Amino acid sequence: MSEFNNVTIVREANVYFDGAVTSRKVVFADGSYKTLGIMMPGDYEFGTEAAEIMEMMAGEVEVLLPGETEWKAIPAGESFEVPANSKFGIKVKTIADYCCTYITE
Amino acid sequence: MSEFNNVTIVREANVYFDGAVTSRKVVFADGSYKTLGIMMPGDYEFGTEAAEIMEMMAGEVEVLLPGETEWKAIPAGESFEVPANSKFGIKVKTIADYCCTYITE
Structure with missing residues (x-):
């Protein structure tokens, strides 16, 4: 832990895909923020505004990153990065617990 | 908001019922704590240790509180209380976003 x-x-959750993906926003003293979220099994596509570092704390997922043609497994404990203003696909095999850091330099 | x-x-989520219910623990300066959680539609039974105040921020639920024989609808924005060391039933009709306060006096 x-x-x-x-x-x-922020108390209220962000809800996506009818609740299959939910997250809560955590704001740090310097104004930067992260979200802590849960993805239920399923296939999703997300768009980014800021660049993101997605740390998978639990769960089995595969991601299709911008410009790639092959899905890549991301084991629990590892991260992947997504550029700003792009899209990525994610296949969630088992419930995934993640921490997303937004790079808003 | x-x-x-x-x-x-705490970064890592608490996961119950195969992920249909998840929550994250928030600890205050005085050591008291709450959880912020999501319940997907379904029927659940929970046991309490500490007494709890469950505030429903979003979603439609009905609860069966200890000693009651009738289910009671709890609209979004309202709360219900559960005594320590007891059990309650909850039927979640639409995805529910909640804040649970633990009374550990």
Whole structure:
């Protein structure tokens, strides 16, 4: 287990895909933010605005990153990065717990 | 939207019922804590240790509280209380976003 200290959390969840994907926003003292989320099994496509670092804390997923033609397995404990203003596909095989960091430099 | 400030959040989710119910723990400066959670549609039974105040931020649910024989609808924006060391039933009709406060006096 790990934790974020001295943060603000928005109480209300963000809900996507009829609730199959949900997340909550955590804001840090410097104004940067992350989301902590859950993805139920399924296939999804997400668009990014800011660049993102997606850390998979639990679950089995495969991702199709922009410009790639092959799906890549991301094991729990590993991360993948997505550029700003792009799209990526994700196949969630088992319920996934993730931490998404937004790079808004 | 509302938020909790100057809190600690545990990154990893708590996962129940194969992920149909998930929550994250938020710890306050005084050591008290709450969980922010999502319940997908379904019927669940939960046991309590501490007494709980369950605030439904979104979703349609009905609850069967200890000692009651009739299910009671809890609209979004309302709360229900559950005594310590008891059980309650909940029927989730539409995805529910909740905030659970634990009373550990």
